[in-house]
Amino acid sequence: MRCLLVAGLLFGGTLGLIGGLLGWGRFGGSCSAGEAPNTPKPLLGIAPPSGGGRPLFPQHPRVPPSPPHRQGAAAGPFRAEMAAAFEHLGLDPRLLRAVSELGWAAPTAIQAEAIPAALEGRDLLARARTGSGKTAAYGLPLLHRLLRAAAPGAAAQAVRALVLVPSKELGQQVVLSLRRLAAFCARHVRVADICAHTDLAAQKPVLMERPEVVVGTPGRVLAHLEARSLVLRHSLELLVLDEADLLLSFGFGDDLKALLCHLPKIYQALLVSATFNPDVEALKELVLHNPVIVQPQEPRLPGSAQLQQWVVRCDTEEDKFLLLCALLKLALLRGRALLFVGALARCYRLKLFLEQFGIAACALNSELPARSRCHVITQFNRGLYDYIVATDEEALEAPVGQPPQKKRKGAADSKGKDPEYSVARGIDFQNVAAVINFDVPPTVESYIHRVGRTARADNPGTALTFVLPEERDRLAQIEDRLAGGQGGALSPRGGGHRVPRDIVGVSPRAPGARECPQGTSPCCVPRERRVHAAALQVLHGGDRGPAVPLPGERGRGRGGGRGGGGGAPSPALTPSPPGRHALRHQAGGEGGSAAGDQGGAAQLRETQGTPGTPRGLWGGRRVGTGCQEPPPDIPSPSPDVLRGQPPRPARPAPRQAAAPRHRQASPPQRARLPGYVPRPTAASGWRGGVGTQDPKTGRGVQGQGVPPESASPSDAPLHARSATQPPQHRQAQPEEAQAAAAVPRRCWPPRRPHGECGTVVTPPPPPRARGVPTCPLLFQGLTPLFSALTDTPQRQPTAELQVHPPAHQAPCHEVLLSPPCPPGGCARDHRSCLAAPLADGVSPCRPLRAAARNKGAGGLCQPCGGVLLLPGSAVPAGCVTVAGAQGW
């Protein structure tokens, strides 16, 4: 027996020696320049099966040999049963403690299957849907392995695990995740991030400390290996390839090949991805040896209980913009959202559009420097922004049905784009309530990865896809592939996955759209044209000033006013100012502007009907009541209610025909007067920051940001002046007066008789502006969507939405209301804010204070963000009007 043992040892040793001399695979093959490592070579002279050509990616034979190939289907239920809790996975107690600190009750499906397999030391190919916890699926066994070996007597400090990621953002996130998991063993396992932006020399000290784990992109890791600031040949135990399919499509193939030359012969490799494609197959051949394939039987996207998917058909490009604006302004989409667009230019366009309506968003795209991108992600995750407008990474931009184009490293640099950019892939944006595909994604993978930014782990989420007629084919292909093109496991039947088929539309030809009888509905015409003009202003730019910030916002930026430049296009409206300009803009360089006033004047000019102005925006699409009178039971927050007092009997309203104190030129007329100096608007009084115009130089002066409480009477905005002065009537032009006499005006609150409704004469439209052929019902088809989003029972929305241009005066029948209350009530909703007592003067609700001071002119509700306007007060730019908002 002993002889046999000795003989065996001798034979093995000889084989090893021979293997070493001949350079056979695991027996000591070395990687000379130009030769790929670990080229599969025959043991004892057996010829390689191929025809002699080296594979593009050489295989990597390693020991110990893996047990039989195991598909998730077979292993899944067993594993899941065994690992009902993390405690059953056999992880280090320090890791379990970290997991429990993170609040993770149980492993996800991929974790339950992958962790035990990885702990056994096997190579692993893991695929699971987005947001399913893949980072911990490889991170926990990685840390466990390092901790086990870090016991007393273990090898000297060295880099023992390498995690390769395709992008810098993802690298930063992986480092963060690993550090969180290693929170209770940070002294034993240090994680270094070498993805980032600094030059090699700056990272050398980090690597000289020999952290146990290094996270980097293949290009950066290779650079360090070649510079000998990182040595892995003798110490590496574990190699992880995260978002594996992207590693090759990002052009890292050559880097990976070269990098493998610097690795030892034996190490464990884990390859992780949410989607599999030929690139993953190539990588599998390259780095995995007889791997266990873990692929939990679950749909590619969370089920409909967790993820609501909606497709909204839009007829025009403008519909997309305006629908989005309404969704966000009315908080129909609650929480934070990622907005994906198809092109870089659209990224800025949408961001600037939203800013015009007071919705702060930041842009994220491959043109931004890596540092800025990481910063944006960090800021978003800290809650500083609610909306990110992002583009896909380039590799995903190939149309459906065509293989994604590979990025060539360096090639994109010349265009200022970073080839290592990925937002839709792998980034764990925190608490994303919704993903909006503003443009239909190019591929099904892109759809999955975009939508995968929400409904992560066990959180709920919503995905909205806006689709134009010309995008429907592409969407249909995506739906087909989601529905089952990828095998039964992904089909709706297989995993309860519902493809996005809840299709609603904003089409004016939606069922229920009604003809607006010509000339019989004075309410429609001015409104439609106003909103139409507002949309045109923002979407197409032109003779307008930059955005006026919303109530509650301080003056944004240090840029000073841009007054006097009313005729110049605002940079904020420039359709596509990417790069540094946009960065500056994002950084807050907007000045207050007097031009906004002039923009408002121009606005009003346009609203009064420019012949030939194209129609087709959402103006005039009305909800519920269409062109009818508003319902009689609209709640009417009277000034008394605002003050928290019981309502008083209604006073007789000022008579229509009462002479105005001074004749006042209409805004368009004023704008044409020589030496006209626009006054700060009501909006400026509310939140400051709106510029005025220097009468001498004609140049803009930065807004002072005076809150309404502190504004002096002379500087008081329109709504404030109404507190101390009788209302100023704008004298109607002759033709307007004629039209006004002919048409009964509608009032708000509606219970008041017509013609007695407050202080502002709403000019009826000039005759030529009438005659809008159709008055479709806005959002008619969106009832189910709204109901689902607001978690209210389905009902016909009874609100009419408008997004207002700057410096627009509220007609008497309009009122701005707050966003809807979350389900189950909200302590800080607008209505309860209105009802809060004013006694101590510290009411959280500004409208109460403002209303009290201004005798009911209205104001902003700070806690809930709602805005209330009473008849005659000025509408801040970008506010959404909800007239007849029953129950909202």
Ligand SMILES: Nc1ncnc2c1ncn2[C@@H]1O[C@H](COP(=O)(O)OP(=O)(O)OP(=O)(O)O)[C@@H](O)[C@H]1O
């Ligand atoms: N067992 C768990 N229980 C609860 N939450 C978890 C669990 N594991 C991970 N998470 C959380 O789920 C989120 C998504 O995790 P992770 O980023 O690892 O997903 P992913 O599968 O890598 O997604 P992607 O494919 O987009 O990269 C993270 O916020 C993470 O904290």
